[in-house]
Amino acid sequence: MDINHQMVLTAHPEGDVKDSDFALTTAEIPAPGDGQVVVKVDLISIDPAMRSWMNPGASYVPPVELGSVMRAGGIGTVIASRHPDYAIGDELYGAFGVQEYALSDGTDLRGVDTTLAPKTTYLGALGITGLTAYFGLFDVARIQRGDTVVVSGAAGAVGSVAGQLAKITGCRAIGIAGGPEKCRTLVETIGFDAAIDYKTDDVRKALREHAPGGVDVYFDNVGGPILDAVLTRLARGARIVISGAVSQYNDRRPKGPANYMSLLVNRASMTGMVVFDYADRYPEATRQLAQWLAEGHLTSAEHVVKGGIEDFPGLLRGLFTGANTGKLILEL
Amino acid sequence: MDINHQMVLTAHPEGDVKDSDFALTTAEIPAPGDGQVVVKVDLISIDPAMRSWMNPGASYVPPVELGSVMRAGGIGTVIASRHPDYAIGDELYGAFGVQEYALSDGTDLRGVDTTLAPKTTYLGALGITGLTAYFGLFDVARIQRGDTVVVSGAAGAVGSVAGQLAKITGCRAIGIAGGPEKCRTLVETIGFDAAIDYKTDDVRKALREHAPGGVDVYFDNVGGPILDAVLTRLARGARIVISGAVSQYNDRRPKGPANYMSLLVNRASMTGMVVFDYADRYPEATRQLAQWLAEGHLTSAEHVVKGGIEDFPGLLRGLFTGANTGKLILEL
Structure with missing residues (x-):
């Protein structure tokens, strides 16, 4: 051959x-x-x-x-x-x-x-996807112990690592995914504190329940209506990381987040990231991620x-x- | 009486x-x-x-x-x-x-x-509006000498001060306003380097001409299609300050910025601000603004x-x- x-x-x-x-x-x-x-x-x-x-x-x-x-x-x-x-x-x-x-x-x-x-x-977890979660949460969103961190596409490659890094840091981690099976996996296997099924749940209402004090950090992989829903539940000083917009990629006329003025009301920020910018720090991040894997704090x-x-x-x-x-x- | x-x-x-x-x-x-x-x-x-x-x-x-x-x-x-x-x-x-x-x-x-x-x-210039321009540019956008700064609502109370503060800092200042008379005022009286008339100009095209290296800082007072146009012309690492959205306030169904994924492509941020958060620093800012007024660098x-x-x-x-x-x- x-x-x-x-x-x-x-x-x-x-x-x-x-x-x-x-x-x-x-x-x-x-x-x-x-x-x-x-x-x-x-x-x-x-x-x-x-x-x-x-x-x-x-x-x-x-x-x-x-x-x-x-x-x-x-x-x-x-x-x-x-x-x-x-x-x-x-x-x-x-x-x-x-x-x-x-x-x-x-x-x-x-x-x-x-x-x-x-x-x-x-x-x-040790690839580009794990590194995206790492730099997105630690460098762009600067997560702190006690933050409420919401992750969309939470059952995906980036999202599943993001949720675990939030937990390792002592944050409350809420994952958004589609379907009961994925949502069960989020909580039972990956370790999110709560899961929201965007296919059946009212995301705004579910966020009110699971994040009563508001969302401090939103790690967004999907864009679209879920981004808009999270914008209505931001805490003061919230940080949104735009890592992707999977709901929009197939769309020739993407829709913007109609609730973006919540950024003003809540003195919040929305920042785009591309992991390649952190290439010179991949070795440091990979070492840390590998250590968490070895210690059992992180699964891929x-x-x-x-x-x-x-x-x-x-x-x-x-x-x-x-x-x-x-x-x-x-x-x- | x-x-x-x-x-x-x-x-x-x-x-x-x-x-x-x-x-x-x-x-x-x-x-x-x-x-x-x-x-x-x-x-x-x-x-x-x-x-x-x-x-x-x-x-x-x-x-x-x-x-x-x-x-x-x-x-x-x-x-x-x-x-x-x-x-x-x-x-x-x-x-x-x-x-x-x-x-x-x-x-x-x-x-x-x-x-x-x-x-x-x-x-x-010494009121809430001048202070909004001051903290928005210096604290939120962290303008630096050499930045290209675009201001919408540039003939307005906040915008006219923002343009002058950008010039004082050694930035290139481009103002967006409606109508030839206002645009003349922006350049001839207020001191912007260039003006774009959103009522008659193609804002994207005009930005390509006036900001060929891209927009480093956008101070947004209007939202809507102008925000979307500026999003297409961001420089790498651009900072957008959301100070207001005058084009949207009368609208019950505001539209979000469809081009927001430019934040990811350009590793840019969009941050909301409310001037009241800086109340403890009003005296410092007012002193500085008053000095610039006295020296003739700033007009109200x-x-x-x-x-x-x-x-x-x-x-x-x-x-x-x-x-x-x-x-x-x-x-x-």
Whole structure:
């Protein structure tokens, strides 16, 4: 098998992602040039943000160009190397794309220490998603013991870590997710103090009950009506972290938070974050997260699906219908 | 003339303010009890925020109750005193309401030093409006020399001071206002570097021209489509100060800023402020503002209308149609 299956973006989706926005193509397995490595991809990270990368306009990263392999983070094993820092058998994290084999010049590769945690965890609690929760809560929102912290997309990869970091800090953690099963997981497995099912609960009313003193910190992964509901329940001096807006990515005409004047009434702030800005502090954060994992204060919720490159479009779609709990990973 | 004319709120307005939302009533001129003063009101401050005080729900201040004298800041002269700190003839700033005579127990009264600046300036650059610009720019937005600062409602009481404080700090100041005359005033009289007429210009396009490197600080008094336009032109790390939303106050179904995800893309923040939180620092800020006034770096744009209590509803309405430039003051 010397064929490299690749998932290539062929159209900027209108609304929901369709199979026809991609083409499954084949290429030869690349050979490394001077200073390059070739990696066999073992795990592919599937993230809501991918949907925004597929739109034509510039966002916090350039869009994926039509005809290119779909961008994705992943973990792979070096199978050929002409790079001084990497040897055959090394396991690495990198932006390998949705394909079976990737060529890299070493840029932004990170080592994966499987003595510390299983490989999948480097796409979960120790991956970009865990780091997003870490810097979002500690640096942007500056959470303090005693804060009431609300997390949306709480059963997702970022949200499940955010809730646990809030608990580790001595905050009250309230998770918002869709469906009774996820909500049970939030409280019984992940450790949130309370869960709100946005599909059946009146989110405003539920927040009044679960956060009677108001919301000090809101870690927002979804935007839309849930953001608007939380805005009505802010405590004085609240901090909202905008980490994503999964409810809006498929929407060509996103709606803004109509209740944003609550920021004025409550002297609150809403701040956008992109985890890449903290790259020079990843080692420090990863060490801390790994320690909490080792001590049992933190678990990495992962949803690993075994399959092939061809399964990617359907898995990505599933993120927006709420099919997964924890970090969604395609294991090749 | 021992009659006190008062403007009483009789209905929570639906949409625009109507004359019928008020009643002009008369009462006796009050006599001071122990620890009280009676003030003859000379100047009444007319502010966009008044519209939000007339809505039934709680905002950053309690709503004005139906049947009460309409709330207003003003400047008056003590005509009777049984308060140890105040003597007949003292000129004071206070929340005297829309009436000719006010009774006060001394709470939140501030002295007015007419050797430093004319009385009207204590409702303008040295008043709540000037202080809002001061704390909004220096404390919330932390403006720095070289920043590009955009101000909406730039010909208004807060906006005209904000633009001048930006210039004093060594920023580039761009004002947004309605109509060619106001825009001329912004540049020729107030000292903005550039003006954008939102009634005729494409605000996005004009920002691309006047702020080619993006907007570092946006001081927002209006909300609505202008906020959305500025969101598309943010520089990395931009700070938006939400000081008001005059375009939304008459609206029962306000619209949120659809482009708020620009906060994420640009790692930007949007923070609400209420000037009252800085009350313990008013003296420091007032001294600084008075010094800039004395040195000629700052002018207080005031629009003084002579009239009676009965003129109040029409003047308030005029704020929302853009009739005034600078601080609107009713001189009785």
